[in-house]
Amino acid sequence: MIRKFILPVLLLFSLVSFAQQGSASPYSFFGVGDVRFKGTNEMNAMGGVSILPDSIHINLQNPASYSSLKLTTFTIGGTFSATKFKSYNGSEKAQRTTLDYLAVALPLKKFGVAFGLIPYSSVGYKLKTTDDVNEIIRRYSGDGGLNKAFLGLGYQLNPRISIGADIGYNFGRIETNSIKYLGIAQDGTQEKNVSELSGLSINIGAMYNRKITKKLDFYSGITYAPQSNLNSNNENNIFSIIYLGDVTPIPLDYLDAKNYKNTVKLPSKFSIGAGVGESKKWLIGTEVSFLGSNTFSNRLSNVTNASYENGIKYSVGGFYIPNYNSFSNYLKKVTYRGGFRYEKTGLIINDQKIRDYAFTGGVGLPVGGTFSNVNVGIELGRRGTALANLVEENYANVIISLSLNDKWFTKRKFD
Template sequence: MLIRFILFTSALLLTTSSVLAQENSSSPYSFLGIGTKAFRGTVENRSMGGLGMLGDSIHLNLKNPAAYSDLKLTTFTAGATTNSVELESASGSDDLDYLTLDYIAIGLPFNNLGVGFGIKPRSAVGYELEERTTTTVSRLNGRGGLNTIHFSVGFEPFKNFRLGGTINYNFGDIENKSLIFRDQIQFASRELNFVDINGLSYNFGALYKFNLNEKLTINTSLRYETGSSLSVNSRRELATIQIGQNDTEIVVDEFNVEPRDSEIKLPEMLAFGAGIGEDKKWFLGLEYEHYQAGDFSSLSYNFGPDVAQIDANVFRLGGYFIPRYNDPVSYFKRVVYRAGLRMEQTGLEYRGEDIDEFGISFGLGLPAGRVFTNTNLGVEYFERGTTNNNLIQEKFISVFLSFSFNDKWFIKSKYN
């Protein structure tokens, strides 16, 4: 067991460096606030419209910590997504592709108690924008985002009722650069903003299920995330520059603004859901999430009068179907078939327009290797934003893949 733990810890450290280094977004809306949402749930969650209300013995549910108490085997999981995006505006369109590592986590069962930890991105900044007028050219670009290391505990105080909690350490940095070129002026103006963010946040969850009759089961869930404050350290560099060969920036004159400490507030979230199904056969559920407005106004360089954080609502509908989970002959009868849809307000209003999302998803849970090891594959089409008021609409096709490895680490010795 010790060797397995050392191997997992090594994998976690290596993957952590990959999570921190990657570019998780290419969205123009990632310019605003702390960026776009980077974690949308595990592949199993996302394939069902993002439902976060189910737990089982061999999968991790990173949205509801109460689900850790369902684990029967040690479970290690990691997921990644490849995104193809079409950016459409009133004047034209463009296409791009990028790959992200979404999460890496492990869950450990102890009788009616389960614990887990891992790392995932929380928000992502990655954009390159250009605006031209008759006299000026403005270029904006940025990178970075927030990451989260989490530790979760779930337990079952009495039969079919589960509770759980998660402590998150959020940390990251955001870098933004603005270049302005003016006609008949020799030098360009450059502004660099560097922001370091860190702090704790907390999630709580509950799951309860009961039998409606001999076959049907009702599942209910509740999730809550605190509206925590995170510390922000900001610094700014102002300069006049010349552009040299290969677009190198040659500083002519530079001025550093005194660093400033402030805070941002993450949005408070409350979610509840209910669904009906037959254990290890099928399930259909509906979930509602409400987010209070966050406060990112201290990031003044990208939070002007055109930007507003508002309350947000999310509706999710999804489920799964398994023809026969223990079929001894047919592989495809053991496959888990998933589908879902979501309608989501992002909580962002820009130039008077709500930046909303709509998505539809499908997925497969594929048994692989040993009986309790599986691969999960999903695809989602979703749209974000609008072309109204000179904005951009994004159309995504995201293909996501995860591996879930299961084993029994804690086996009591029968011999001395």
């Protein structure tokens, strides 16, 4: 069944990931944009805790988990996001619907192989500032983002320990525009920057589990992604324009375009977590991630009001299944998830540290008599601050994902 869906969905997802504008945040101006990927819906609904070696769900955060899969698994997830932006100058609202990830994993005895595509970051903002004294109006906009295609391998050393690694190819295009003009005149100037980004990254991981008592299990996981570099080919254009409100500006006189190359450093990331639970019944765990953001470099060299420090994220969460084997009561077979995460992003703007936190929850709904399921999650959070002429974002995300399971490479007894 899965094989009939994979190719057309992969093609559709590839097209949509290039076309969609996955962010409306003004913070997506910095670096490579608003980093969206926080794991699959199942893990995200638990606050981002990713220590469980699941047999029917792909854990994209720790490649060691691939070896725990028992069936070929296909997963796809998307988010509807509603955000309210608040500042001293007023408030605005925005909505976005995006695809978050697509992946396929295949169990091969003690090995597990996974591959897929993830929209890693998004740029999407429209801002306006007004200097009433000099009657100068400035408008800023940007779109694009970074995508990641990955291939991973996990291996089970023994029933307790698994290791794994995945390699990703990061690629994307980001375009930003800034327009400056006088309120009493139609003529203005526009600066357009286009960056083509590409580069490799790697993520390695390990998982450990053991019995504590007859029913109680201990789980732990660790991942490390070293600092990686992106090659950025940039083009800068400055020209005069006729600006007529929301109509596309009409270019007049161009200066010679400037083309240059630079390197964008993506920060290293180290995560470690642990938890306890009863197999196919419940789990409670915690995880902490350290981000080496102080080495991060901006895509554009003319950003002066932003700097970076090392980031850190704390996660706590878990799940509960009333009765995994229930035949008479569907609600008892549902997986109930919940969690909380708090993150110091490492981004500092106008001397204000940008923080992000959210309460998360969700349910896993079994499909028929199979191991496949539909997962619905919700995320309620806040990012940023309205201090220092910045923006506070209050967001509500509804995440829906599909996990299909099937057995491949099994010889038929009957045709």
